[in-house]
Amino acid sequence: MNDATPGPLIIIGGHEDKTGDRLILRAVAERLRGGRLVLATIASHQPDGYLESYRDAFAGLEVSDLVELYVDERGETHDKEKLSLLEGAAGVFFSGGDQLRIASQIGDTPIEQRIRAIHLAGGVVAGTSAGASAMSETMLVGGASSESHRIGDLRMAPGLGLMPNAIIDQHFAERGRIGRLLGAVAHNPRILGVGIDEDTAILVEGDRFSVLGSGAVYVVDAEDVTQSNIAEAKSASALSLHDVRLHVLAAGDGFDLAQRAPLGANRAEARAPFPKVDA
Amino acid sequence: MNDATPGPLIIIGGHEDKTGDRLILRAVAERLRGGRLVLATIASHQPDGYLESYRDAFAGLEVSDLVELYVDERGETHDKEKLSLLEGAAGVFFSGGDQLRIASQIGDTPIEQRIRAIHLAGGVVAGTSAGASAMSETMLVGGASSESHRIGDLRMAPGLGLMPNAIIDQHFAERGRIGRLLGAVAHNPRILGVGIDEDTAILVEGDRFSVLGSGAVYVVDAEDVTQSNIAEAKSASALSLHDVRLHVLAAGDGFDLAQRAPLGANRAEARAPFPKVDA
Numbered sequence: 001m002n003d004a005t006p007g008p009l010i011i012i013g014g015h016e017d018k019t020g021d022r023l024i025l026r027a028v029a030e031r032l033r034g035g036r037l038v039l040a041t042i043a044s045h046q047p048d049g050y051l052e053s054y055r056d057a058f059a060g061l062e063v064s065d066l067v068e069l070y071v072d073e074r075g076e077t078h079d080k081e082k083l084s085l086l087e088g089a090a091g092v093f094f095s096g097g098d099q100l101r102i103a104s105q106i107g108d109t110p111i112e113q114r115i116r117a118i119h120l121a122g123g124v125v126a127g128t129s130a131g132a133s134a135m136s137e138t139m140l141v142g143g144a145s146s147e148s149h150r151i152g153d154l155r156m157a158p159g160l161g162l163m164p165n166a167i168i169d170q171h172f173a174e175r176g177r178i179g180r181l182l183g184a185v186a187h188n189p190r191i192l193g194v195g196i197d198e199d200t201a202i203l204v205e206g207d208r209f210s211v212l213g214s215g216a217v218y219v220v221d222a223e224d225v226t227q228s229n230i231a232e233a234k235s236a237s238a239l240s241l242h243d244v245r246l247h248v249l250a251a252g253d254g255f256d257l258a259q260r261a262p263l264g265a266n267r268a269e270a271r272a273p274f275p276k277v278d279a
Numbered sequence: 280m281n282d283a284t285p286g287p288l289i290i291i292g293g294h295e296d297k298t299g300d301r302l303i304l305r306a307v308a309e310r311l312r313g314g315r316l317v318l319a320t321i322a323s324h325q326p327d328g329y330l331e332s333y334r335d336a337f338a339g340l341e342v343s344d345l346v347e348l349y350v351d352e353r354g355e356t357h358d359k360e361k362l363s364l365l366e367g368a369a370g371v372f373f374s375g376g377d378q379l380r381i382a383s384q385i386g387d388t389p390i391e392q393r394i395r396a397i398h399l400a401g402g403v404v405a406g407t408s409a410g411a412s413a414m415s416e417t418m419l420v421g422g423a424s425s426e427s428h429r430i431g432d433l434r435m436a437p438g439l440g441l442m443p444n445a446i447i448d449q450h451f452a453e454r455g456r457i458g459r460l461l462g463a464v465a466h467n468p469r470i471l472g473v474g475i476d477e478d479t480a481i482l483v484e485g486d487r488f489s490v491l492g493s494g495a496v497y498v499v500d501a502e503d504v505t506q507s508n509i510a511e512a513k514s515a516s517a518l519s520l521h522d523v524r525l526h527v528l529a530a531g532d533g534f535d536l537a538q539r540a541p542l543g544a545n546r547a548e549a550r551a552p553f554p555k556v557d558a
Contacts, residue, residue, distance in 0.1 A: 146425070148452040148476050148495035148527070173427040176455025179495070182527055197427050197517075216427035216458070216517040220525075227543050229529065238476075238495040238529040242541040246499075246525040248427070248461055250508065250517040262521040264506050 007031070007091070007122040009162055009204040013170040013196030013215065014096060014129035018057035024201045024213050028093065029061035031124045035090025036065040040115075042105050043097030043130040050095050069111070077109035086114040091124030094131025100141050102134040103159055112160065125162055132170045132196060137161045140169055140184055146176035149183030152235025156184065163204060165257065169195045172218060179239070185222040186230040186241050192260065193220035200251075207258040211249045221245040221260055286310070286370070286401040288441055288483040292449040292475030292494065293375060293408035297336035303480045303492050307372060308340035310403045314369020315344040319394075321384050322376030322409040329374050348390070356388035365393040370403030373410025379420050381413040382438055391439065404441055411449045411475060416440045419448055419463055425455035428462030431514025435463065442483060444536070448474045451497060458518070464501040465509040465520050471539065472499030479530075486537040490528045500524040500539055 008031055016024040028037070039054050041047035051068040058066060069085050069092075071077055086092070092115050094102060106112045119125045125135075133139045139159030143149070156167075169181045172195035185193040196202060197215025211217050222228075227242040247262045249255060254263035287310055295303040307316070318333050320326035330347040337345060348364050348371075350356055365371070371394050373381060385391045398404045404414075412418045418438030423429070435446075448460045451474035464472040475481060476494025490496050501507075501523055508519040526541045528534060533542035 146453055146455055173455060173458050174425055176425055176452060176457075178455075178457045179452050182525075200517075214517065216519070227541070238479075238493065239527055240495075240529040240532050240543070241527040242532075242543065244525040244527065246461075246523040248518055248520040248523065250519040253519050253521075262506070264519070264521065 004122045006120050007124050010126035010201055011132045011135050012128035012201040013172055013198050015198035017199050025057055026061055027212055028126045029063050032090040034064055037063050038067055038069050038085055038089045038092045040069045040092055040094045042071045043101050071105045074105050077111045094127035096129030099130040099133040099139055129170050132168050134160050135163045136168045137164050143180035149179040149239040151237050154183050166192045166194050171198055173197045181220050183239050185220050186228050189222035208256050210254040211251050217249040219247040283401045285399050286403050289405035289480055290411045290414050291407035291480040292451055292477050294477035296478050304336055305340055306491055307405045308342050311369040313343055316342050317346055317348050317364055317368045317371045319348045319371055319373045321350045322381050350384045353384050356385055356390045368397055373406035375408030378409040378412040378418055408449050411447050413439050414442045415447045416443050422459035428458040428518040430516050433462050445471045445473050450477055452476045460499050462518050464499050465507050468501035487535050489533040490530050496528040498526040
């Protein structure tokens with residue numbers, strides 16, 4: 001596997017369609033090529049019913065072998081039986097719950113190492129809701145929805161980092177989260193903010209991603225921000241952030257993470273008015 | 280009054296503080312210089328209690344003369360008693376309800392003409408919630424909150440146009456309205472989108488506005504957009520819009536409407552990386 005390239009990431013904003021066209025789950029299933037999918041329900045405090053729900057959701061999509069990996073306590077991450085579930089798996093799917101459970105339970109453990117190895121060897125890693133947030137390098141853990149960002153009101157923590165240089169937020173339009181994502185990228189504009197709606201996903205392959213599903217994906221790029229009060233204002237102050245670049249992407253659109261530029265029909269020409277000096 | 284310049288507009292995102300510091304109502308009161316304020320409750324189907332509520336809210340802020348103007352039917356807009364309320368008034372304050380009631384009841388009537396004359400002669404025109412939306416040239420009447428914009432899902436109508444070249448949205452972060460404002464400006468990027476949070480206002484004087492209150496103001500500028508599906512995609516499709524410029528403004532920030540550029544500490548220098556070819 002020395003010449004393998006990392007596999008795709010499929011990062012879902014929550015509530016992916018499980019009964020209709022199932023476009024997103026279909027995209028996951030197709031990339032398994034018949035191999036085993038490990039449903040990692042680690043984010044949940046109450047994982048009962050998740051396996052059955054996803055068995056039904058994947059029915060007919062040719063996922064022959066769907067198994068559940070749950071970790072209740074960090075000590076279990078050395079458990080041989082649990083590790084064997086990942087042996088030879090074609091993909092891992094992180095379901096929803098609390099992203100802090102994923103990072104705190106499996107961060108820097110043999111389970112995380114195996115998952116990373118699966119990804120590096122070309123396997124799929126998917127995640128929905130909390131499972132999407134956990135893909136981030138620095139992940140959003142808490143922050144107000146449906147209000148503008150307050151300087152002091154954001155909790156971030158180290159994520160799994162499968163998607164470097166990005167911070168993912170989910171249930172994005174549905175929970176009015178643009179404010180907190182703007183707050184997050186204001187802290188360090190190196191990081192791109194990627195807000196994903198429900199029943200919507202990004203399919204990350206190498207330095208690019210494409211958009212799948214019924215909603216939109218918002219890319220918040222603070223690289224060219226000219227003024228911000230993030231480091232100065234009082235903790236209860238509303239965020240001020242001038243000259244943010246925002247891309248709203250729908251199914252069919254793509255994004256070049258290295259160039260920090262959207263992809264789409266005729267994008268090469270369309271980009272012309274925005275020469276990137278540093279790219 | 281030939282040499283008069285138009286008075287300020289104070290455009291409020293709803294739920295302005297009425298019991299604490301009352302920063303926004305204070306800003307309205309100060310600009311009346313002791314003159315009469317006409318509370319226009321026209322947006323409401325049930326205006327009972329509004330006058331009492333605002334009498335309490337303005338108590339101690341030196342608004343000597345607060346009177347209510349209600350128009351139940353369009354035929355009443357020629358009523359001499361109602362018109363006399365506006366005679367010599369120093370300002371008009373549009374309260375909340377349905378912006379379509381304001382436009383449809385008083386658009387192109389003697390009442391609207393008097394209000395416009397008050398503004399042109401230097402008087403204050405303020406509006407909160409629906410009263411804010413009605414200031415727009417083309418106003419938002421309906422569109423989903425807390426979801427991404429669908430191409431076909433937006434109702435717009437001609438507003439009072441006191442603030443040209445802008446479309447105002449209110450209760451902005453609280454109701455997750457970035458999607459619909461992006462949808463609105465996608466229709467014609469000439470129009471700036473201005474989303475105002477609750478207990479937050481813009482004070483428009485000439486070509487500039489400044490921000491007051493506890494929340495944020497979002498300026499959505501689609502002038503440099505490079506790709507959009509607004510005219511092409513199916514009505515149920517999610518909006519795609521690449522290269523939007525977004526400014527998040529908090530109290531103390533300002534905005535130059537002619538230059539489409541934020542104002543703030545050292546803005547002249549800070550703008551340097553973004554030369555405007557056409558300005």
